[in-house]
Amino acid sequence: MTQKSVAKTEGPESGSEPDLLVISAPEHDASAYHLTGFLAPDAVIAARVEGRTYLAVSSLEYGRAKRQAAVDELLSYDELGIRELARELGGGGSVLAAAAADLLKKLGARSVTVxxxxxxxxxxELRRRGVEVEPGGAYFAGLRRAKTEREVGYIEEVQRATEAAVALAREVLSGSEVLKDGTLVHEGAPLTSEGLRSVIDVDLLRRGFHASGTIVAGGPQAADPHERGSGPLRAGETIIVDVFPSSAKSRYFADMTRTFVKGEPSDEVRKMYRTVLAAQERALESIRPGVSGREVHRAVSEVIHAAGYKTLLHDQRPGEPLTEGFFHGTGHGVGLELHEGPSLGTQDTELLPGDVVTVEPGVYTPGLGGVRIEDLVVVTESGLRNLTDFPKSFDSAIV
Amino acid sequence: MTQKSVAKTEGPESGSEPDLLVISAPEHDASAYHLTGFLAPDAVIAARVEGRTYLAVSSLEYGRAKRQAAVDELLSYDELGIRELARELGGGGSVLAAAAADLLKKLGARSVTVxxxxxxxxxxELRRRGVEVEPGGAYFAGLRRAKTEREVGYIEEVQRATEAAVALAREVLSGSEVLKDGTLVHEGAPLTSEGLRSVIDVDLLRRGFHASGTIVAGGPQAADPHERGSGPLRAGETIIVDVFPSSAKSRYFADMTRTFVKGEPSDEVRKMYRTVLAAQERALESIRPGVSGREVHRAVSEVIHAAGYKTLLHDQRPGEPLTEGFFHGTGHGVGLELHEGPSLGTQDTELLPGDVVTVEPGVYTPGLGGVRIEDLVVVTESGLRNLTDFPKSFDSAIV
Incomplete structure (x- = not known):
């Protein structure tokens, strides 16, 4: 599916393409990068007016932009009179927005989706200068939703590297010894969350991928889904490894979680693992175009509820945050942002061919630990293709 | 100097502390992290009303926020009725802003600086709900400007690691051999920008620091200040190494640039190097509280101009981007963001004790290469303390 048809489905003016304006640093803003194909650390002005794309950059970036940007017209801030506008505004207001307003006026665009x-x-500043500004979250999210073959290729590249790094972490766990107090030792040194995270992140960096926030959380720490983990890892406890790097080159992300146990897991851990795996498999069976994120999330929640754990869907009480059982969404879109549309949670958004989403149910028991299993899949015309190629059976989790 | 007195100097209402509101992901937004001391990948609501700080987070983050956030009051999104507001807004508008508006109303704040x-x-959404919203760029920048001793300590930690990584890169260059065609070989393999960048970035990551965008640009590539560099490195050419990592833990940045030449530099390269070094030393002599960024930038530009190179100050013509000589600012503040206040360029902002800024003049000649030398300094009561401890003499640049 092409971007255009997504835009039509999702855009604020169905049947027509709105004019667009983005003012931001492409390295930190997927919309600016997606619209221009140009990566820069500082803010640029990017516009699309009547189907033509425009990019304005500082003189510092001009030479590189000329070689790298994929736009119809490249302008420099000097041409847009940035210096004069800066003097006029005297540091107040936004000089870039003032310049963008002038550019839009020249191009005949009076209203832009941002x-x-x-x-x-x-x-x-844009509104002060007579430009109508309409926030279009759904439109921009829609532009980036259904991925092209090329984009899926970029994501798979990151996913392969992610799997290689997690395989390395698994080997380290598997090759570690257990001391009498249950802590792990690898090559003579205590094995910690920090140490195992470094193994993963360094391996990824060597391959050209940036991991930030990698989770290696063991025991009670694994009961908190956003806890990154610190200190010694132990046998018999769940160890959640959640890795979500991006490519230094393409900037696309991947995302995978596996839960490992060194040595003998308790009956409770077995039950948690089997429940989460069953829930995840149910979700994977349910994914196809036209199914809503909410339906997938419901399918997962039912399996977890039936096993006796709490879920947001069944046990949420107003004003009381749920902190045990399954208390996050089932998944999210992945692309130039780690979290993008569509979401598999409470929203009704229907899945489209080309959507790339995570499927990551989890069960958490405070004081004990947690289990989360996450695959990355692309929605196809008939169902899905799982982009993940890493074992997740209960046996494979025991290292 | 304390944050408060900076705030008074910079704030929109001098003499009083405005109420503040931030809605963003602290991992990607220094204001949210600085205000709450809490790091999270997803958006939080942070407010300061009558001097008390408030933080609202999702149930997913609640447990961790309770342990880690440095705020007066912690709230959960459930308490703020996020679910009900989401239903009310039906996906349009901003649910977090609606919740923030309710919170501000309860706290008696009708107007916030953002x-x-x-x-x-x-x-x-805030304005629709009757909250006055005043963008306060100068105020928020001011809050983070004059660094505490602790913050300078964090920055020095990153700076030490940066120097260690650049020293390693220097060793690799120094230990490489020169082939007949001028290209470099290290341990039997061609030495490329990518390879040397990986040496730097992996070394930093092992120490717990994230480098992104590290520049290793040789020859003509070094003539473009934002070019990251690719392909084989050669003898006799300038090789710009610009490294600006952040701490995975403290999130503070450092920033340093050195320019190396393998083998014999040409007379032109010698002149470029000596000019840039003299300009940088002039800047370092000029820095003290009360001096404006513009004055420092002018001092640098005069030295470079006197040596016969073009500068923005002397040779800028409207509508024609300058792409040779010295065509960027002299420096920028560094802290939780790589680029923050104050800037050493065209702005009149006066330096304050505690400001941490880069001093990084450069001279670039298209087709030939470029030289940039960058130190990181903290402004003191009487002048500055250079946080950089890495050789920069011309002799030390020949490897």
């Missing part, structure tokens, strides 16, 4: 995260200082 | 990058979708 990403919801366009800075208020830009939006205010 | 970071300039607050998303337009949040600003619109």
């Amino acid at each position: 990403p919801p995260n366009l800075g208020v200082v830009h939006a205010d | 970071p300039p990058n607050l998303g337009v979708v949040h600003a619109d």
Whole structure:
């Protein structure tokens, strides 16, 4: 499925293509990068007016932009009179937005759709200068949703590297010894969350992928889904390994979680693992175009509820955060952002061919630990293709 | 100097502390992290009302926030009725801003200063609900400007690691052999920008620091200040190494650039190097509280101009981007962001004790190469303390 048809499905003006404006640093903003194909650490002005794309950059970036940007027209900030506008505004307001307003006027665009995260200082300046500014979160999310073959290729590249790094972590766990107090030792040194995280992150970096926030959380720490983990790892406890790097080159992300246990797991851990795996398999069976994220999430929640664990769907009480059982969404889109559309949770958004989403149920028991199993899949015309190629059976989790 | 006195100097209402609101992901937004001391990958609501700080997070983050956040009051999204608001807004508008508006109303705050990058979708929703929203870029920048001793300590930690990594890169260059065609070989393999960058980035990662965008650019590539560099490195050419990692733990950045030449540099390269070094030393002599960024930039530009190179100050013509000589600013503040206030360029901002800034003049000649030398310094009561401890004499640049 092409971007255009997604845009039509999701856009604020169905049947027509709205004019777009983005003011942000492409390295930190997927919309600016996606619209221009140009990566830069500082803010650029990117616009699409009547189907033509425009990019304005500082003189510092001009030479590189000329070689790398995929736009119809490249402009420099000097051409847009940035210096004069800066003097006029005297540091107040947004110089870039003032320049963008002038550019839009020249191009005959009076109203633009902007990403919801366009800075208020830009939006205010644009409106002061007579430009209608309409936040279009759904439109921009839609632009990036159904991935092209090329984009899926980029994501698979990151996914392969992620699997190689997690395989290495598994080997380290598997090759470690257990001391009498249950802590692990690898090559003579205590094995910690920090140490195992470093094994993963360094392996990825050597291959050209940036991991940030890699989770290696053991025992009670694994009961908190966003805890990154610290200190000694132990036998008999669940160890959640959640890795979500991006490519330094393509900037696309991948995302995978596996849960390991060194040595003999308790009956409770067995039950948690089997429940999560069954829930995940149910989710994978349910995914196809036209199914909503909410339906997938419900399928997962039912399996977990039936096993006797709490879920947001069944046990959420207003004003009381749920902190045990299954208390996060089932998944999220992955692309130029780690978290993008569509979400598999409470939203009704229907899945489209080309959507790349995680499927990552989990069960958490405070004081004991947690189990999460996460695959990355692409929705196809008839169902899905699992982009993940890493064992997840209960036997494979015992290292 | 304390944050408070900076705030008074920079704030929009001098003499009083404005109420603040931030809605963003602390991992990607220094304002949210600085205000709450809490790191999270997803958006939080952070407010300061009458001097008390408030943080609202999802149930997923609640447990960790309870242990880690440095705020007066912690709230959960459930308490703020996020689910009900989501139903009410039906996916349109900003649920977090609606919840923030309710919270501010309860706290008696009718007007808030927000970071300039607050998303337009949040600003619109707050205003729809009667909250006055005032972008306060200078105020928020001011809050983070004059660093505490502790913050300078964090920055020095990153700076030491940066120097160790660049020293390693220097050793690799120094230990490499020169083939007949001028290309470099290290341990039997061609030495490339990519290879040397990996040496630096992996060394940093092993020490717990994330480098992203590290520049290793040789020859003509070094003539473009933002070119990261690719392909074989050669003898006799300038090789710019610019490294700006952040700490995975403290999140503070450091920043250093050195320019190396393998083998015999040409007379032109010698002149470029000596000019840039003299300009940088002039800048370092000029830095003290009360001096403006513009004055430092002018001092640098005069030295470079006197040597016969073009500068923005002397040779900029409207509508024609300058792409040779010295065509970027002299420096920028460094802290939780790589680029923060104050800037040493065209702005009048006066330096304050505690400001941490880079001093990084450069001279670039298209087709030939470039030289940039960058130190990181903290402004003191009487002048500056150079946080950089790495040789920069011309002799030390020949490897």
